[in-house]
Amino acid sequence: MLLTLMRPEWASFTLGVFMCQSCSGFHRNIPHISRVKSVLLDPWEASEVEVGS
Structure with a gap:
């Protein structure tokens, strides 16, 4: 599926x-x-967020 449509x-x-x-x-x-x-439902650690930045 196209990410732009989802x-x-x-x-x-x-x-x-x-x-x-x-x-x-x-x-x-x-x-x-x-x-x-999940971006909305799961808790995120700072180290996990840093991977995406």
Whole structure:
């Protein structure tokens, strides 16, 4: 899905990218590469936020 058409409410804090819910499901299946959290619902540590900046 095109990110521009979706609301990216999920993010991979290991890769520093935002994604839609559909893509977050894929990324959850590869935890050795990408760790995913909800932008709105999950608590974020400062170190996780720094990866995306």
